[in-house]
Amino acid sequence: MLLAKTLGSSTFRLALIAIGVFGLIVSAIFAYVYWSTLSYVRDRSDRAIMIEQASLDEAYARSGRGGLTALIAQRVVDKNFADHVYLLAGPGSAPLAGNLKQWPADASGQGWAEFRTSLPALSSGSALMRGVTETLSNGDRLLVGRDISDLDGFMAQIRAAGIAAVLLIIGLAAAASIGVTRRTVGRIEQINAISRAIMLSGLDQRIPLRGSHDEWDRVAENLNLMLDRIQTLMGDVKQVGENIAHDLRTPLTRMRGRLEKAYHAPRNQQADAALIGDTIADLDAVLGMFASITRISEIETRARKGAFRIVNLVEIAGEVVELYDAAAEEVTTHLELAGDPAVQVTGDRDLLFDAIANLVDNAIKHGRPGGRVIVTCDNDENGAVIAVADDGPGIPAEQYDHVFKRFYRLEQSRYTPGNGLGLSLVAAVASLHGARIELRDNAPGLLCRLVFPAAET
Amino acid sequence: MTGAHRRILVVEDDPETAGQLVEELTTSGYEVDLAANGREALSQGAARDYAVITIDRMLPDIDGITVMRQMRDDGIAVPFLIISALGEVDDRVRGLRAGGDDYLVKPFSFVELLARLEALGRRSETVAKETILRVGDLAVDLIARTASRRGRKIPLLPKEFQLLEYLARNEGRVVSRAMLLQHVWDLHFDPSTNIIDVYVGRVRRKVDDQQAYPLIHTIRGIGYCLRAPG
Known part of the structure; x- marks a missing residue:
């Protein structure tokens, strides 16, 4: 019952909208962090590959294909370059040097490419590589690449953490909104229940204060003051009503008595005329009083x-x-x-x-x-x-x-x-x-x- | 007074009130036609020449004020007496502004109604442009704004003169307290006190004391009447 009221309340709907907006903003921030981290890490990795490419280019410039082949052979066995791949291919794509047996299909063009391959130095089967291809002046093609599996894993972790954080925040916010709304709805329901009771039974009841001096107590205080005022006004109205009744009853009783007496008395034209005249005058006084009351009300209420x-x-x-x-x-x-x-x-x-x-x-x-x-x-x-x-x-x-x-x-x-x-x-x-x-x-x-x-x- | 000028059109939708009005007015020597709604009022008002039309503000079809405007637009100059349960000042003033010549608030006394009808009917007659009104041995000079009895001047305050003038203009007719308030003081409400009686009392002392016969007569429960004996 209370839960249904909570979920249906306007506070809760507002909270849902707030959570939605907040969730979107948090997701956007995480997306930004994710993409900027990714580009930073990739940038650094690409720069390392470019430096390596530059040193190979230098060897080629200095001592031609022979020098380049020698340096590649040296690199392939170097532990420090274990996560690197090299491939120098002649014009017919025949491998001349390097630790790749054949040209990867995904890197057939010039420039940057990502491709999967298995390396003898790597225990695990295939790894994700990123490399750059260039065509040397003698028509040979040189591919220099690097294992980016670690990087990929790192990014996947960031992604997972981000999604988890967003979900957690939304979940907590939802729980908090339900809690707060429930409290609000509960207090409102309490005030509603008392209001209904007051409507049914009378103006004697008051909304209890919690003593917390919060806004709910203030609402309750003001409602109580309003009830006090209504009670006073009702008292006034009752008093006025009783006064009207009294002031009207007096001339009406007089008139009634007079008429009753005349009714039983033998007809006497002169006495009857006087009696009717007096009665009309009394009646006019009563009507005059009504006119005054309505006139005052009218002046009080209109602009x-x-x-x-x-x-x-x-x-x-x-x-x-x-x-x-x-x-x-x-x-x-x-x-x-x-x-x-x-x-x-x-x-x-x-x-x-x-x-x-x-x-x-x-x-x-x-x-x-x-x-x-x-x-x-x-x-x-x-x-x-x-x-x-x-x-x-x-x-x-x-x-x-x-x-x-x-x-x-x-x-x-x-x-x-x-x-x-x-x-x-x-x-x-x-x-x-x-x-x-x-x-x-x-x-x-x-x-x-x-x-x-x-x-x- | 021609026959046409003793004919009154009563526009009233409540059958009992209408019946009372017709009976009372017929007894007082008027010929009375009845219209139960605005449309009937419009057709009857156009068909005959009436001395006065009494019209209820609340009618089942067309509002009384609208009926009145319509007739005025059609060039019907007959005086209107508005009878309304809406007693507040704004309604009265609105009614008068819309072309009503006088108003009466429900509940009203028939004597009051007759007094007002007499005053209105007289207005529609051609009034001779007299400059001195004479009632018995009283002379009210409308130019010099003085009054005298048997040639002796009566000292009157301006409002007292206006009151006497109004009574003299309605010589022989009953004038109610409300009519005096309305015409002498331009007040559109009924005071709760007997102030008018006190005021008239003083005028009466000035006019009637030590004279051969009284002119100002109190009409019990209604108001006053200025008339010479015989």
Whole structure:
């Protein structure tokens, strides 16, 4: 099972390719060494033959055929030249001198030749000879050669060693690849098995670490971190789901109770009309909550940059302030716009309006009745900034991170109308615009700043 | 108002929704034709003169937007009301850009639908180029951008004036909160708060306080209506 997986794994296939390429290179190197050794050894042997030929030529030049015959006769019995062959033949190929009885068929032409022959001095039968033939000025032909059987044997040994080395290397590499691949596949299989178990049973399991701090442990660590994150997110989703269920169940229960009571009561046109009106209003609130949730998800997931234009934050903030002026007036809160006359950002007017409106809405609702809410737009050196400040009770600093969560409501505002989605929407809009949200203590009250990235010029 | 201008073409593929629409619109005094798909819509739209065509964006054969474009290319100038389950801003804007005159997101209330149809149908009538709109003793001067009751000027902020102007232009007709947001503030989303009510409340105080009779009426669950008594 594991072996089959090993042989079928991509690592092993890669290893095979590497072995193939490596084997080819090693073979090429050996071939080169072989051929260069061969030519070197042959070169030396040929030079020795040529020197011998030169000394024979010299004897011939000095004292003619007689001198040459004498020197050949002397050489044939010389032990130092036992591995040499000599043959001097007259014009009719009749042997005149030398230790060969007849002209070898393989050396019939001029120049270099290799041929097999048996020598009286050699115990073993025939030997491989290499020799050179020349025609002397009197028409005689002279063959000088040498036994190259040793050389041939030496080359055969080199060849055998080379082939053995190549095979050994390939064999070892193959074994090593199988071993390494097997280890890799084994670890991957372990991770796979745990992943399957997690898919089947739940997110509680983690991949065990070997403590080796190698790349496998790092992979396992990262997968574990990913699982932690997924578990947290799932928890969040569950929490949001429960919050939705809670926030929806409340108006739905109210509606149901109201309808049930009306169903059993005698018909009364006026009461029925009021009841239906209230129910529609509650239903609209529920639909509105759905719309907010989908709107936030949509803003969070899409890249709406295509619809971005250069907009003036002051203009948008001015419209928001005007829209909320009446609401502020109702709680005798003073709402005002301050800061630079023009602050430009690249963005989506509708979304920015929605975000600023939510901040102003929060500031009015959670600020001090009769207090002040100030919306400030500024061109900071780091980019455009819009700040909304109130002088109400504020938010404890440790809650800053939580207020952007969906449906999060501070204990103190549990009974203020709202669905806890406003700041989530602000956060989503800010992140789409690449803006940073900062919450600060306004001493007293809350200061919320949206810091936009500096415009690209 | 001629008979032709009380005739509406409803393009809707879901039989139940279509049935509800036809029933509701017929009760409200419209003559209603129904097209169940894009092809029928194209042939019926070309054959008759309608006051308004309501069109679903998702149709079984041709996309609602394509149908609308096709009719516009054929020179049919009838106002379109897009009805769509796709509620997101991009879809709305795309629908309007493609030649829609107004949109409504499912689920919607029939009162909202009627309010929008009234406003659209009125647009297709020849509107007299009045410079002063009069509702009872209220006069809205569109040139000077001022409003007065019985000759006494009402101090209004620019947006407050725009709101009153929109109500006056739709005198006697119900105007929904969403319509106000769309036409006065150019906002294409529904705010989760009651901010519009608060805003209208303030305009109402300026317009109706210490007067012989109220002009701005709240229509429960829907919006507002500007009308003189009697």
